[in-house]
């Protein structure tokens with residue numbers, strides 16, 4: 001027992017300890033619970049306060065934003081809208097009225113445009129108002145939605161609050177229960193264990209419930225936070241919608257102001273238009289008044305005019321009647337006038353005819369006068385002129401002293417030439433001297449210019465040489481066209497340049513070509529008034545026999561006969577004449593004709609000629625207006641070589657040839673002498689050449705003697721002879737002043753000497769070169785004719 005007692009004691013002690021412990025624990029738990037409940041109570045208190053606050057907030061919000069307020073606001077806006085719409089309508093009506101009013105008076109005026117602009121603005125404003133309205137409706141809807149949601153939230157809040165209150169009540173009840181339990185436990189220690197257990201269990205339950213409550217509380221708090229958030233958002237939305245509304249209002253105000261302004265403008269414009277209209281009407285009225293006045297005045301003037309016109313009309317009628325009478329009489333008058341006019345015209349024509357006749361007579365007289373003057377001029381100038389031409393030293397002259405130049409010229413006088421012969425200088429004066437460097441052109445151009453010189457009369461007339469290219473040739477050609485005969489001779493020893501001067505080369509044609517070219521161009525120039533027929537003949541005189549170079553039988557000898565018509569003119573029966581119209585024609589003539597010329601080569605010059613070559617151009621003219629006929633002859637003669645043939649070196653036919661040449665040249669000298677000294681008898685018949693050229697040497701004819709000389713030392717004897725011939729022929733010229741003196745200065749003894757020299761039997765001269773003469777062969781003839789053909793051809 002004791003042991004059990006002790007054990008029980010121990011048990012009792014342990015239990016007591018445990019109880020104490022439990023009591024302590026309970027006390028601690030109690031404390032804990034108390035503090036917890038206190039805490040919870042505090043929490044509940046704060047939550048309550050918060051809830052109250054929220055409820056107050058909600059009620060405040062509701063009062064602020066309550067459904068009725070929003071509705072009111074919406075209604076207000078709608079009413080405002082309605083009012084604006086009505087106003088707009090009224091404005092539109094006014095506008096329409098204004099438009100209707102304005103349409104008629106002013107089209108295309110600025111007001112219309114302004115109007116259109118305003119209308120456009122108005123429609124824009126209307127559109128904007130419409131948009132605003134739509135926005136407003138949207139906002140209303142949103143507000144409605146928000147109110148609904150707010151109500152929902154409130155409901156939920158109420159629910160949660162009720163739940164909480166319930167929970168709290170439950171908790172407090174349990175707390176009370178547990179406190180009672182604790183009290184009962186205290187009072188019943190034997191039941192402690194159970195109670196503790198219960199308490200433990202209870203407290204665990206309470207703990208759980210507390211936890212739940214806490215979580216619930218947390219959730220509720222979150223909910224409240226969310227609601228607050230939503231509330232805030234809604235507040236913001238409300239604020240923005242309020243702002244929009246304010247903006248819209250401002251816009252509406254602005255539009256209204258705009259409308260007002262437009263309206264005012266319109267009114268002003270209308271007023272201005274009205275004023276303008278009034279002004280225009282006034283102006284038009286005043287103008288019309290003035291015009292009316294003027295018209296009245298005009299009317300008065302017209303009336304007075306009418307009054308004065310009546311007598312004028314009377315006189316006009318009178319005039320008309322008299323005119324009518326005149327018209328009746330007109331045909332008679334016309335016939336009479338025509339008759340008299342016809343008579344006058346025929347008289348005038350008669351006068352013109354007589355004047356024409358007179359003019360023609362005068363023209364003919366002038367022509368004759370011109371011819372006379374020409375004759376006089378020719379007589380004054382002297383119709384025979386002698387030129388000298390010195391050829392250049394050529395290769396054929398060789399080298400050394402024999403080929404030295406023996407001829408010099410006077411720098412001041414182009415008519416003077418000096419020859420160094422056997423150490424003595426002999427001077428000669430001719431009409432003109434051409435130095436070796438003189439060109440063909442110059443020679444052609446100066447032909448006749450120096451003819452005015454006379455030995456005793458010095459210079460009668462000086463004509464510059466070079467500027468008068470072809471003038472003198474032209475003068476000769478003109479003479480020929482005018483009906484004068486012209487002779488141009490080339491005289492000189494073989495190789496002195498006769499053929500060169502007359503025919504020239506292809507590149508540098510001589511006098512023949514140039515004269516013919518001028519002849520054709522002159523004839524062409526006179527073609528308007530004159531008809532010309534130009535014929536060409538070519539002949540040669542060899543051994544005093546005349547041959548036709550263009551005939552079919554060149555070897556046939558032709559005779560010179562007197563014209564059977566008794567005119568005293570000479571003609572050559574059978575001499576071929578070719579009609580030519582241009583230089584080309586002449587070339588054709590020589591191409592187709594049989595040009596035969598008897599030639600032979602001497603040791604002086606291969607191409608030298610032992611016969612006289614003649615080119616005879618006949619120009620026959622007819623003046624169509626006067627019927628005047630002219631005939632002129634241009635004789636271009638390339639004479640045979642003038643060199644003296646030594647008796648010893650020439651025999652038989654060669655001697656005969658030389659004698660014939662000398663005879664004909666001296667006959668030519670005699671004839672020229674006789675002509676220039678104006679002797680009664682001129683010995684034309686002494687040679688075939690002078691006989692053939694009788695017509696062309698006598699009378700008004702003109703003769704040019706071109707004396708060709710070589711400048712070479714070895715030719716000085718021949719040069720001296722040629723120059724003596726030239727000077728002596730020239731010195732017989734009969735100038736009008738110096739005629740007597742000239743006549744006296746021609747010693748007959750000297751003349752005889754010249755003739756002797758020409759005949760080649762001058763004893764004082766140097767020994768002439770002896771030539772081996774041979775009869776002209778057929779080949780030589782052909783070569784000579786070919787050379788002529790070539791020259792004529794190329795010159796064309």
Ligand code: ADP
Nearest residue numbers: 391392493494495496497498499500605607608
């Ligand atoms: P001719 O007919 O007197 O016998 P040419 O006319 O046949 O003499 O002349 C002999 C040579 O001298 C020819 O070769 C010719 O070309 C030349 N000749 C003559 N005169 C001149 C001159 N003024 N200028 C140049 N060469 C000339």
Ligand code: MG
Nearest residue numbers: 499607608609
């Ligand atoms: Mg010759």
